[in-house]
Amino acid sequence: MKLLTLNFLTCAIKTCKGSPASFPLHPRDSELEIIETDINLPFLKNILPRLTWDAVRTISTELGLPELPATAPTREDLVEPSSTSEDDAEEVPTQVAKDLHRLLLETCVKEGKLVCGCCEHEYQVKEGVANFLLPGHLV
């Protein structure tokens, strides 16, 4: 499960959904894995405005990964200025883009738990697959 997924996940319990403490889920006892892939600049550019930057920073810190800047990069920060082009294929990613790619699309949670900051419910991650099925008393 690539770390980017955590930007879109919150607690599955309905009463938690409205609470700010239910997002992001906090990774605990995580076993991480790096799976290298080609950088996907068009995707990074599109997804950037959909990131909740504070949450991405929190997750990164909690996993002991390098600290991210306090403010989110802009789309311009992802492309080497000299290479800006109509044709996506010709654009060259900056170090900022490469770091973001490493964090969001190459770093994967293999095993561990995701914990809700509101109700403290723990969701297990096994073999990279998180389980959000709720037990009977929480539905």
Add this chain to the structure above:
Amino acid sequence: MPEYLVRLVQMHESFRKAELEALAELAGAEIEFVRYDEDSPFCIVRLPSDAAAKAVISRSILSQGIHELWGQGSDYDSLHASVREKSSHLWQKYHDVSFRFTLDCYRGTRELSENRRIIESFSYLDFQGPIRMREAEAEFRVFEDYQFNASTPHTLFLGRFVASSGRLAKTTYDLKKRHYISTTSMDAELALVTANIALAAPGKLFYDPFMGTGGFPIASAHFGAVVCGSDIDGRSIRGTGGSSRKGQVGKRDVAGNFKQYGTQGRYLGGFVSDLTNTPLRLHGIEGGYLDGIISDPPYGIREGLKVLGSREKLGDVERATHRDRFKEPTYIPPKRPYSFIAMLDDILDFAVKTLVVGGRLSIWMPTANDEDIELMIPTNPYLEIVSVCVQPFNKWSRRLLTYKRLRDEDVPPEAIERKRKEYESGVRADDLNVFRRKYFEGFKEYVELKREAQGSVEQQSGKPDVGDDTVQ
């Protein structure tokens, strides 16, 4: 705008136009249909340029290629007259380049000698370049359209080849060669068509809430989208549920399928969840975050559609038992039956909360061949229906419904009010069980229906594709 001849395949007819329209939208090209007939594989469109024509067709699954239209007629005399009138200004451009001519007969055949005679009848074009069977700079194709069992064609076209389609992907993603599938996997051809109609493309994020063994995310990733999915059955994602492939050994899972196709970099991951208790964010990302949602939700009858929860409201003692036991490895969360209509409503509602403006929802839905039911299309004021495609079987059909997320400000306030009232009066959800019963009247279990669908696809793929009889 110049006219182009699209050579379609003559199957899944009602999906073909929707696919072309979607691909034109993706390419940012204006498309105008001049001639389209469900009963014909020849379609004429206007597009701005060769480049646009290529961009549109190169991803198409339900066509073979696109050609600049040089002429058309009901017999060779009228075809030649049309070519002289329509394209004589283009002849000079191809005067000296290498070229070749081929003949494509739909539902007909020609002897080799007739073939040669037909091609020679175009000698007035006066091309002086060398004839090359491979890598010719210009390729011309004569198309003949026959009625079934007719000895002469009723319509003829001459086209200059511009680009081939993306139909080869149908073979690459063939379920017969996929490592991990289940009995309900949708065939690769329709999964790819669905991804096209939903506008899957590089830079986009796609999601399937009922992913099974990952057929739609895999198809969407083929077209460049980054994908994720979920399923209430964790075994289908992790792969311990096994595969329908005989003699299969070793672990097979959804992630493995992405590796097989070299698209694992676009697979964010799969998670186990239920749409009625989704862990995906429904608030907090202004403007949504999913570019597309594709799904073939499970509509069981005997087995039934299930969501999390218990049939009866839990008492204090039962709640305590669940609380004590849920961390045990053998604990299985209780599930309850759910109305199919409520599920459709939930999917639409989820799409409204998560799709970006212009983002698409493409869902499959089975339909009895009964007029009252056929017209039923689930609605939501924030979603505009883009296309309805039908795959017919004997006693039922399945439809692909595609919606587009509107901008909030474009939704009429009275439509929102109407929906709110429907909810309050209980017209929706479980109260529609009568409707549901009627909906499924005469239905076998959905899984069986899907098997029937797979069987018919295999039958189809057993015979050669129409149009493969192109001769030199």
